[in-house]
Amino acid sequence: MLTSVDPDLIRVLGDPLRLRIVALLARETLCTTHLVEETGAKQTNLSNHLKVLREAGVVETEPCGRFTYYKLRPEVLAGLSEQFAALAESARSAAGNKRACP
Amino acid sequence: MLTSVDPDLIRVLGDPLRLRIVALLARETLCTTHLVEETGAKQTNLSNHLKVLREAGVVETEPCGRFTYYKLRPEVLAGLSEQFAALAESARSAAGNKRACP
């Protein structure tokens, strides 16, 4: 039983703008220009966040001419979902386990 | 369709120590003293993090004499799991939706 979640991955998704990017990419594959339009953030800022998401394995790039398309890697999100589900189930079954007061 | 996750909740879980606390509470209900033993963190530090977790609705308290027991609220974790699952599924089905280059 794992009952643990990767802290780095959650931290990466903890940023509001990054989470917004993920939500947008969950609907369609977009390039940086589209994300600039949708979020209103500066291109530099987005590029930084996209780098973080890339290094965390959340998104992957697909060059298309001079554009760079970003798409989600659903396995990562699905893995997170499973880990949280495992945590929730563990919490449910352990609701009564109360360690004695010292 | 929501395809979105509460940023605040994820940010709260993004901290390594808080995540560790959640993992420990997923196994058994504990009071602050136990958490101090398990994590090795200072009591003040833990109290701060527990306050954050409490205000985020992740944990709930149960006074027992002069001890305060902390237990997880599984619904919150289950909700997160569902939201991530929805995001993953949305990402899977939208894998081919590529917006035209501007």
Next chain:
DNA sequence: CGCTGGTATCAGCAGGCGGTGATGTGAAAG
């Protein structure tokens, strides 16, 4: 070629957040 436009990298700055020590509070023990 040189130019243009899309994207990535770098350096710097400012705000936020986690860690810590001192202190307050409230309940049981003596």
Next chain:
DNA sequence: CTTTCACATCACCGCCTGCTGATACCAGCG
């Protein structure tokens, strides 16, 4: 009542991180 212990709150500091402007890179187009 006084002491003790579990826990919370407050104030402060240092660092991390996100935002920004300048700049470099790279692909297509003339």
